[in-house]
Amino acid sequence: MSNRLDHPFAQPPAHAQPIEVAPGILWLRMPLPFQLDHINLWLIEDGDGWTLVDTGFADDATRALWGRVFDDGLRGLPIRRIVSTHFHPDHIGLAGWLAERWGVELWTTQAEWLYARMLSQDSGEATVEWQVEFYRRAGFEGEMLDLTRRRGNVYRSRVVPIPVSLRRIGAGSILRIGGRDWTVIIGTGHSPEHASLYCAEDDILISGDQVLPKISPIVGVWPQEPEANPLQCFLASLDVFRPLPRGTFVLPSHGLPFRGLHERLDQLSCHHDARLAETLEACRDSITGKRLLDVLFRRPLDDHQVFFAIGESLAHLHYLMNRGEIQREQRADGVQLFRKT
Ligand SMILES: [Zn+2]
Numbered sequence: 001m002s003n004r005l006d007h008p009f010a011q012p013p014a015h016a017q018p019i020e021v022a023p024g025i026l027w028l029r030m031p032l033p034f035q036l037d038h039i040n041l042w043l044i045e046d047g048d049g050w051t052l053v054d055t056g057f058a059d060d061a062t063r064a065l066w067g068r069v070f071d072d073g074l075r076g077l078p079i080r081r082i083v084s085t086h087f088h089p090d091h092i093g094l095a096g097w098l099a100e101r102w103g104v105e106l107w108t109t110q111a112e113w114l115y116a117r118m119l120s121q122d123s124g125e126a127t128v129e130w131q132v133e134f135y136r137r138a139g140f141e142g143e144m145l146d147l148t149r150r151r152g153n154v155y156r157s158r159v160v161p162i163p164v165s166l167r168r169i170g171a172g173s174i175l176r177i178g179g180r181d182w183t184v185i186i187g188t189g190h191s192p193e194h195a196s197l198y199c200a201e202d203d204i205l206i207s208g209d210q211v212l213p214k215i216s217p218i219v220g221v222w223p224q225e226p227e228a229n230p231l232q233c234f235l236a237s238l239d240v241f242r243p244l245p246r247g248t249f250v251l252p253s254h255g256l257p258f259r260g261l262h263e264r265l266d267q268l269s270c271h272h273d274a275r276l277a278e279t280l281e282a283c284r285d286s287i288t289g290k291r292l293l294d295v296l297f298r299r300p301l302d303d304h305q306v307f308f309a310i311g312e313s314l315a316h317l318h319y320l321m322n323r324g325e326i327q328r329e330q331r332a333d334g335v336q337l338f339r340k341t
Helices: 060-072 095-102 110-121 125-137 142-151 154-158 230-240 261-282 289-296 305-322
Strands: 019-022 025-031 038-045 050-053 079-083 106-109 167-169 174-177 180-187 194-199 204-208 249-252 326-330 336-340
Touching: 025 060, 038 249, 060 095, 079 095, 095 106, 106 110, 106 194, 110 154, 125 142, 180 204, 180 230, 230 261, 230 305, 261 289, 261 305, 289 305, 289 336, 305 326, 305 336
Parallel strands: 050 079, 079 106, 106 167, 204 249
Antiparallel strands: 019 025, 025 038, 038 050, 174 180, 180 194, 194 204, 326 336
């Protein structure tokens, strides 16, 4: 996809060595143990301390790097507040650890906090069995089903215990951080109640995962809500950002900060249109969600990626099914097939 975005910073900062991207706003990079190998966190000057936006993944590497930031990355000032954009482990994984370390509260939306609490505590065998059944219906067989069972609840291993209470933010909430007001903008489709933060005075958007410059945010159907239509939610959420000014400086959770928000919204929308067209074409023959992976992802997927990919595949199928363009039928063995209407 051609990319006409303007990136004022050509290079990301080294891990644990924050750089200033706007007055009083630091860009902090942390690693991720996946092909997507990093996350951007933001430290915003907040009086005599910092408000931190997102926390990094709960592994030893990130904790060790945080130790270095505590020593010399915070200009001698404490973290006063933690904001998480959403429940994914790279965004909220260390919230409990950081909250305890600094004696501060976690601010996030109610649905994201509830999801994080729920998934981090669910140790039930019934959940794992339901996951196996969900992916079996989508077309997984043999080794893939064994892998699903072995994985169990991976979320629990990627976060430390989520804080037992929250400071709730929601659509239109205004956070006063230092000298700036930040308005909460809610997006859905990537996660249930994703919070982006927009400062109108300086025209800066902390977009979280809702708008990313290079990759398309994951939009997937997951076992918790097998009939969901998250792509419809995601595409509608893109429009929520269109009223922002054309020059908005976007601070995303992955990739480089950029200008060109509206171009990017158009690109993301076009990307899904193209994938929906491919999906519809593939549904000339009856097809499972698993089989559609070969059409949508023309590359080998590792054991981590394949679960995101199947979620994406089902999201495109459900979107078309809800529009009446394809229909679903169930084989005698429970496997679900989709075919053009
Ligand atoms: Zn995410």
